[in-house]
Amino acid sequence: MNAAVPAVLGGAPVFAEAIPLTRPTLHLDDGLYVQLRRVLESGQLTNGSQVEAFEREVADFLSVEHVVAVSNCTTGLMLVLRVLNLAGELVLPSFTFMASGHAALWNGLDLFFADVNAETCTVDPQSVAESVGSRTAAIMAVHTFGAPCAMEALAKIADAHRIPLLVDAAHGFGGRYEDGSRIGSKGLVEVFSLSPTKPFSTAEGGIVATNDAGLARDLRLARNYGNPGSYDSVLLGLNARLVEFSAVLGRYGLPCVPEWVQQRQQLADRYRRNLRDVPGLGFQRIEKGACSTYKDMCLIIDPELFGMTRDSAARALERENIPSRPYFSPPLHRQSLYKRYANSSPGPLSRTEWLASRVLTVPMSSHLRDSEVDAVCHALRRIQNHAAAVQAQLDPP
Numbered sequence: 601m602n603a604a605v606p607a608v609l610g611g612a613p614v615f616a617e618a619i620p621l622t623r624p625t626l627h628l629d630d631g632l633y634v635q636l637r638r639v640l641e642s643g644q645l646t647n648g649s650q651v652e653a654f655e656r657e658v659a660d661f662l663s664v665e666h667v668v669a670v671s672n673c674t675t676g677l678m679l680v681l682r683v684l685n686l687a688g689e690l691v692l693p694s695f696t697f698m699a700s701g702h703a704a705l706w707n708g709l710d711l712f713f714a715d716v717n718a719e720t721c722t723v724d725p726q727s728v729a730e731s732v733g734s735r736t737a738a739i740m741a742v743h744t745f746g747a748p749c750a751m752e753a754l755a756k757i758a759d760a761h762r763i764p765l766l767v768d769a770a771h772g773f774g775g776r777y778e779d780g781s782r783i784g785s786k787g788l789v790e791v792f793s794l795s796p797t798k799p800f801s802t803a804e805g806g807i808v809a810t811n812d813a814g815l816a817r818d819l820r821l822a823r824n825y826g827n828p829g830s831y832d833s834v835l836l837g838l839n840a841r842l843v844e845f846s847a848v849l850g851r852y853g854l855p856c857v858p859e860w861v862q863q864r865q866q867l868a869d870r871y872r873r874n875l876r877d878v879p880g881l882g883f884q885r886i887e888k889g890a891c892s893t894y895k896d897m898c899l900i901i902d903p904e905l906f907g908m909t910r911d912s913a914a915r916a917l918e919r920e921n922i923p924s925r926p927y928f929s930p931p932l933h934r935q936s937l938y939k940r941y942a943n944s945s946p947g948p949l950s951r952t953e954w955l956a957s958r959v960l961t962v963p964m965s966s967h968l969r970d971s972e973v974d975a976v977c978h979a980l981r982r983i984q985n986h987a988a989a990v991q992a993q994l995d996p997p
């Protein structure tokens with residue numbers, strides 16, 4: 601069989617069995633099992649000392665004053681919007697995961713979608729500035745794929761309008777801003793996800809980071825039904841507590857995060873080097889000095905130059921046993937739930953549409969092997985080399 605021919609044209613697939621698109625990285629050793637066992641035997645499965653210790657350690661790691669651990673990032677975002685008692689509109693990118701928007705809708709807020717920068721994939725401050733109006737209650741930015749968004753420019757807009765700047769930092773744990781500081785300290789609050797597809801996982805979990813003591817206090821109440829302990833509830837909370845097992849996993853993993861993120865960066869560099877000269881393949885731009893977590897390895901496929909659409913490329917990769925995912929496709933304003941906000945933007949969300957039809961993420965995790973990256977790159981190369989035949993095979997005229 602000809603190794604130069606893509607699987608979709610009859611070549612042997614690059615992988616005999618499908619590799620995962622991502623998988624959680626965990627620090628597993630006997631010490632972890634001893635700790636988990638202690639938690640089990642103690643009978644204190646929630647509301648215990650592990651979560652407290654995890655919060656202190658994360659605050660230290662992020663260099664923020666307060667960390668409130670929650671059950672996941674979605675509940676964290678919901679509670680942040682709740683305790684801020686916002687009303688009106690939230691300005692946010694449409695190019696994000698649905699949870700960013702859901703948190704606002706759960707709080708009865710309306711949405712106003714801002715466009716993104718097509719190179720960085722993060723929300724465009726210019727578009728945010730044009731989107732802020734008299735009904736705007738807050739801005740929510742997103743560190744898309746783990747790359748920090750333009751916080752300085754966004755903070756100026758928020759300050760000028762005296763509205764809070766919140767961050768859905770779901771992808772960002774372990775990344776750094778351009779000035780070298782860790783993602784987590786620049787928004788009024790930054791909310792991380794610790795679910796298994798994110799760079800640092802505690803199975804399920806979320807981290808709310810803030811330097812605002814009052815907000816942290818309210819969030820602690822809010823994650824526990826809004827019950828101050830007297831059973832006289834003072835705000836509409838949820839049960840959004842992180843469980844003790846997750847905190848143990850988190851405490852074990854936390855010291856490894858810098859290494860895990862570095863591994864992802866090295867793999868991302870390898871992808872970039874390997875694919876540099878493939879026509880029609882672009883990459884997310886990471887600002888100078890900034891550090892992405894590479895929650896996702898994002899390719900931007902130009903259908904003209906690559907010779908086929910992003911979706912065709914994904915199908916051809918699937919035949920190579922390589923999973924991939926279009927992102928964020930459909931973007932929020934194209935989803936059924938959000939259609940009523942589709943026309944709320946000052947202009948068409950043209951760069952959001954552009955990216956949503958071109959972004960494809962390919963396998964990435966801290967323990968992906970160099971040889972696996974090379975194989976994915978080889979597959980992409982040979983698919984592109986045979987673009988016309990691949991396209992004809994997938995979509996016969």
Ligand SMILES: *Cc1c(COP(=O)(O)O)cnc(C)c1O
Nearest residue numbers: 672673674697699700770793795
């Ligand atoms: C994963 C994700 C969330 C939700 O995180 P959970 O911990 O699963 O609730 C929110 N926003 C973005 C951008 C995400 O990718």
